[in-house]
Amino acid sequence: RKEVEQDPGPFNVPEGATVAFNCTYSNSASQSFFWYRQDCRKEPKLLMSVYSSGNEDGRFTAQLNRASQYISLLIRDSKLSDSATYLCVVARGGSYIPTFGRGTSLIVHP
Amino acid sequence: EPEVTQTPSHQVTQMGQEVILRCVPISNHLYFYWYRQILGQKVEFLVSFYNNEISEKSEIFDDQFSVERPDGSNFTLKIRSTKLEDSAMYFCAGRPGATGELFFGEGSRLTVL
Numbered sequence: 136r137k138e139v140e141q142d143p144g145p146f147n148v149p150e151g152a153t154v155a156f157n158c159t160y161s162n163s164a165s166q167s168f169f170w171y172r173q174d175c176r177k178e179p180k181l182l183m184s185v186y187s188s189g190n191e192d193g194r195f196t197a198q199l200n201r202a203s204q205y206i207s208l209l210i211r212d213s214k215l216s217d218s219a220t221y222l223c224v225v226a227r228g229g230s231y232i233p234t235f236g237r238g239t240s241l242i243v244h245p
Numbered sequence: 246e247p248e249v250t251q252t253p254s255h256q257v258t259q260m261g262q263e264v265i266l267r268c269v270p271i272s273n274h275l276y277f278y279w280y281r282q283i284l285g286q287k288v289e290f291l292v293s294f295y296n297n298e299i300s301e302k303s304e305i306f307d308d309q310f311s312v313e314r315p316d317g318s319n320f321t322l323k324i325r326s327t328k329l330e331d332s333a334m335y336f337c338a339g340r341p342g343a344t345g346e347l348f349f350g351e352g353s354r355l356t357v358l
Contacts, residue, residue, distance in 0.1 A: 167344055178336055178349040179288060222288065226344070230301045233347055235280075235288040 138162060139225050139236035147242045152213045156239045158206040158223030167226040168199055170208045172219045173238065179222055182208075213243045247271045249350035251337050257356045261326050266353045268320040268337030276340050278347065279312065279322045281305070281333040288336070294320065327357045 140159045148154050160168075168185035183190065185197040185206055196209040206223055223236040250269045258264050270277055279291040292302040292312055299312065311323045324331055334354050338347040 169346060173288075176334070176354075178351050179347075180349070181346045184346065230293070231276075231344055232290055232293060232301055233278075234290065237287040 138234050139223055141223050141236040141239050143237055143239060145240035145242050147244065148213055150213055150215060150243055150245055152243075153209065153211045154213055154241060155210075156208045156221055156223075156241075158208075158225075158236055160204050160206070160223075160225045162225070162227050163201075163204060164227045164229070165204075165225045166228040167231070167233075168197075168206050169224040169226075169233070170195075170197055170206075171222040171224055171235075173222055174219050179224075179235070182221070210241075213241075215243050215245065217241060218243045249337055249339060249348055251335075251350035251353050253353055254351065255354040255356070257358065258327055260329060260357055264324045264327055264331075264355060266322045266324075266335050266337075266355070268322075268350055269318055270320055270337065270339040271341075271348060272318075274339035274341050274348070276300075276343070277314070277320050278338040280336045280338060280349075282336065282352075283330075283333045291322070291335075324355075327355075329357050331355060332357045 170182040171179040172182045173179045185199045189198045194211045198207045220238040222238045226233040252267045277294040282288045290303050292306045293300045309325045314320050334352045336352045337350040
């Protein structure tokens, strides 16, 4: 099983749609979780950290389910500018090496 | 806003040549990383660096690779004898504390011919 798994997509949605991405991780000792955004040929940029209680930042909501080793990202009211690849990142305790999933591609069309 | 800077932005080299990629991390960062991303693939961990020494490295980081922080500011990745499969985007990243988000540079694109 891969350490961090994501559906690569692409998810092709109209403006205004709600879209959800999922991510699973294999190491139960993982302690920190993030969603990053990556535009084509650019560096990853932090979208949001994911906390056990779930957290929201504007149109973005992240959830963590430690029992199922599962993280989600919900984007409401999609904008054209949300088109990007969304990377799930998990860091385990100890050495704390952030490990990236392959990313989920989102295309928002008019 | 402070940022991580990387040079060169793009380097083209012949197979077998040595390449040095440079990074200037944010000044209050203590933990440093190199990642690479082959076109169309995921971001892969290469090496982490703390307190002037390697703290962990991946299987990719073989004897052809080395890292240094020669002057307390620059953080370099050297590839001694490049191979075609070393063609990728190389990202430097840092963070201030023991945990938390990584701050990435814009990357150095390496093309090996």
